[in-house]
Amino acid sequence: MTEFQAASKMRELMTEYYIEAKTTKEKPIAWVTSGAPVEFLYTMDVLPIYPENHSAMCGAAHKSLELIEAAEAVGFSPDICSYARTDFGADMTKGGPIQGLPAPDMLLCSTNICKTVIKWYEVVARNYNVPLFIVDTPFMHDGLTRDLIDYTTTQFKNLEEFLTGFTGRSFDLDRFEEVLKFSLEAANYWKKILQLGKTKPSPFNSQDTFIHLAPIVTLRGTQKCADYYKILYEEIRDLAAKKVGSIPKEKYRTLWDNLPIWFKLRRLAEFFEDKKCALVVATYTNSWGGLGDDYDPKNPYEGLAKAYLSVYINSGFEHRINYLASLIDEYSLTGFILHSDRSCKPYSIGMYRMQEEVTRLTGKPGVIIEGDMCDPRVYSDAQTETRLEAFIESMEDSE
Amino acid sequence: MSYFAGIDVGSLTADAVLIDETSNIISYAILPTGHDSQKAGTMAFRTALEQAGALEVDVAGVVSTGYSRGRVEEAGNSKTEISCHARGAFYYFPEVGTIIDIGGQDSKAIRVRPDGRVLDFAMNDKCAAGTGRFLEVMAGALNAPLEMMGKLALESTVEITISSTCTVFTESEVVSLISQGRKPPDIASAICRAIANRTSGLATRVGVADTVVMTGGVAKNRAVVKMLSEKLGHIIMVPEEPQIIGALGAAIIAREGGS
Ligand SMILES: Nc1ncnc2c1ncn2[C@@H]1O[C@H](COP(=O)(O)OP(=O)(O)OP(=O)(O)O)[C@@H](O)[C@H]1O
Ligand code: SF4
Ligand SMILES: [Mg+2]
Numbered sequence: 001m002t003e004f005q006a007a008s009k010m011r012e013l014m015t016e017y018y019i020e021a022k023t024t025k026e027k028p029i030a031w032v033t034s035g036a037p038v039e040f041l042y043t044m045d046v047l048p049i050y051p052e053n054h055s056a057m058c059g060a061a062h063k064s065l066e067l068i069e070a071a072e073a074v075g076f077s078p079d080i081c082s083y084a085r086t087d088f089g090a091d092m093t094k095g096g097p098i099q100g101l102p103a104p105d106m107l108l109c110s111t112n113i114c115k116t117v118i119k120w121y122e123v124v125a126r127n128y129n130v131p132l133f134i135v136d137t138p139f140m141h142d143g144l145t146r147d148l149i150d151y152t153t154t155q156f157k158n159l160e161e162f163l164t165g166f167t168g169r170s171f172d173l174d175r176f177e178e179v180l181k182f183s184l185e186a187a188n189y190w191k192k193i194l195q196l197g198k199t200k201p202s203p204f205n206s207q208d209t210f211i212h213l214a215p216i217v218t219l220r221g222t223q224k225c226a227d228y229y230k231i232l233y234e235e236i237r238d239l240a241a242k243k244v245g246s247i248p249k250e251k252y253r254t255l256w257d258n259l260p261i262w263f264k265l266r267r268l269a270e271f272f273e274d275k276k277c278a279l280v281v282a283t284y285t286n287s288w289g290g291l292g293d294d295y296d297p298k299n300p301y302e303g304l305a306k307a308y309l310s311v312y313i314n315s316g317f318e319h320r321i322n323y324l325a326s327l328i329d330e331y332s333l334t335g336f337i338l339h340s341d342r343s344c345k346p347y348s349i350g351m352y353r354m355q356e357e358v359t360r361l362t363g364k365p366g367v368i369i370e371g372d373m374c375d376p377r378v379y380s381d382a383q384t385e386t387r388l389e390a391f392i393e394s395m396e397d398s399e
Numbered sequence: 400m401s402y403f404a405g406i407d408v409g410s411l412t413a414d415a416v417l418i419d420e421t422s423n424i425i426s427y428a429i430l431p432t433g434h435d436s437q438k439a440g441t442m443a444f445r446t447a448l449e450q451a452g453a454l455e456v457d458v459a460g461v462v463s464t465g466y467s468r469g470r471v472e473e474a475g476n477s478k479t480e481i482s483c484h485a486r487g488a489f490y491y492f493p494e495v496g497t498i499i500d501i502g503g504q505d506s507k508a509i510r511v512r513p514d515g516r517v518l519d520f521a522m523n524d525k526c527a528a529g530t531g532r533f534l535e536v537m538a539g540a541l542n543a544p545l546e547m548m549g550k551l552a553l554e555s556t557v558e559i560t561i562s563s564t565c566t567v568f569t570e571s572e573v574v575s576l577i578s579q580g581r582k583p584p585d586i587a588s589a590i591c592r593a594i595a596n597r598t599s600g601l602a603t604r605v606g607v608a609d610t611v612v613m614t615g616g617v618a619k620n621r622a623v624v625k626m627l628s629e630k631l632g633h634i635i636m637v638p639e640e641p642q643i644i645g646a647l648g649a650a651i652i653a654r655e656g657g658s
Binding site: 352356359365370382383386387389390393394397398 | 466478479481482516517518519522
């Protein structure tokens with residue numbers, strides 16, 4: 001894995017963020033899903049906290065299993081998303097690297113990532129007896145339609161009213177504009193960073209971007225977040241200009257689809273490096289880069305609605321297939337890896353068909369590996385590595 | 400005369416094949432992998448050497464494959480089973496298009512190019528149902544020798560279906576079928592069909608070419624081969640000793656210079 005100079009800055013940011021979350025007296029705390037429109041919260045000085053990000057952190061710290069087991073012990077099914085199980089377990093036991101999250105004063109849940117989050121947040125709402133606001137973003141079967149945009153925009157207005165009632169303060173449009181500006185700035189830098197993966201050799205590995213995703217998930221809408229991605233962008237841009245690759249001898253260039261396997265990040269990074277295979281683009285990290293694409297300063301609500309509707313896993317099958325094929329082309333990839341994540345059904349469904357179609361469109365080999373982002377019990381090193389190695393051999397054979 | 404060797408340490412058996420400079424098979428060995436996979440690889444290699452009356456110094460190159468490919472000390476290089484089975488099957492059947500390898504823990508379907516190199520492959524999911532280990536457990540439950548499962552199944556007269564795909568559940572299903580007085584050939588047949596059905600899905604995923612070859616230990620089970628062939632609507636070729644094809648492919652890769 002690449003150790004960027006900016007990494008220490010990121011660790012500082014994240015530490016500060018969690019310290020503030022744990023100690024704040026004045027700011028109300030909202031637990032939110034990763035695809036929620038947090039710009040509204042930052043505008044109202046409500047501090048957003050992300051159980052998903054926290055679960056990922058527990059997974060990367062090899063702490064998720066004990067939390068998952070705690071959740072299952074009280075009756076949560078092993079078929080539920082492991083982010084949710086990790087979160088329930090952390091909340092019950094106050095375990096994990098930061099001993100659980102601070103209690104929420106409200107909840108904001110958006111269904112653009114999946115429908116699991118509705119039930120998950122309902123459980124939390126019951127546990128803490130706090131209000132829950134659900135943004136219902138319909139699935140984009142056939143692209144972005146006027147109905148979808150209007151339906152979502154209306155809910156953003158409702159959210160605004162809800163927050164005004166909840167905080168007892170009025171919604172400050174100037175402040176909203178400023179928050180949006182920071183949010184877009186961060187997203188645009190993030191996007192520029194990810195596009196540097198087109199450089200040969202790639203200056204970063206997707207494994208690196210999984211880690212550097214933390215601020216844009218949690219701090220999107222703040223100045224420090226925008227500033228951070230500017231620094232990171234400049235560092236990576238210079239590496240790209242000097243043709244410094246993230247792995248010493250890049251021979252294969254691949255795409256990673258779906259969530260990372262947090263508890264295997266390091267082992268897989270070493271595995272890929274050894275095989276001269278760089279992961280240069282990931283649909284997961286790309287999801288946070290597109291926020292600026294639809295922004296319209298004259299109509300910020302609609303722009304946000306479009307952005308939050310258009311996230312990758314909220315879009316139809318055809319679109320995903322074409323998107324993957326276009327990434328393979330744009331990033332000059334030699335193959336693609338589909339992680340069938342046992343937890344994340346909306347992300348994993350239809351993968352066999354997807355593999356077939358993408359290969360048909362691009363002529364590039366693909367592989368499906370089975371895993372999970374936080375539950376190590378459903379992952380096998382030997383099985384996965386044999387599949388990945390055979391995939392790399394097939395890229396070699398197709399040279 | 401120099402030799403080349405391939406060592407395939409799989410989840411159940413450790414196989415070694417010795418070939419000469421023109422790829423003639425000189426000798427081979429099939430041993431159980433057991434708990435010490437490193438030792439099993441070495442033992443298989445030594446046994447093959449002994450049979451050929453050769454010494455380790457006569458061997459110019461060794462390539463390892465199989466689950467424990469990284470733990471074979473004698474090998475200068477390693478390749479996955481996918482590439483090795485492809486190469487080995489190509490040796491016997493140069494017109495091969497699709498290969499189905501069912502071993503102890505994994506089943507794989509491999510699609511190859513006209514030159515025998517891998518085009519695409521599919522493997523079973525995490526669950527070992529439908530693999531050789533599944534057959535062994537069911538042979539145990541039926542109290543029949545593994546080698547006889549195929550023959551037994553072909554004597555079946557009444558068709559029964561096994562519904563579960565899980566090894567553990569199927570074992571108890573078999574036990575209850577026995578207690579219901581069902582005949583062992585009918586049960587064996589249901590077990591073999593369950594494997595054939597699962598595997599046919601893998602094969603259709605990569606595509607069934609004109610020439611289909613089956614390798615790995617389960618190819619010795621004639622009932623599985625027959626049922627799979629019926630299911631795919633296609634003849635399936637089986638090499639003389641299907642269990643050594645991975646090791647043979649590794650030996651050929653060693654002869655070609657290791658990659
Ligand atoms: N004589 C036989 N008759 C029928 N089946 C057999 C016979 N010998 C072995 N088998 C089957 O072959 C299986 C072992 O196959 P093989 O040696 O190819 O596995 P492996 O390479 O060790 O496993 P893997 O490739 O999954 O790691 C056994 O589980 C058994 O079901
Ligand atoms: S199911 Fe998938 S999208 Fe939903 S919370 Fe879990 S990981 Fe995220
Ligand atoms: Mg094998």
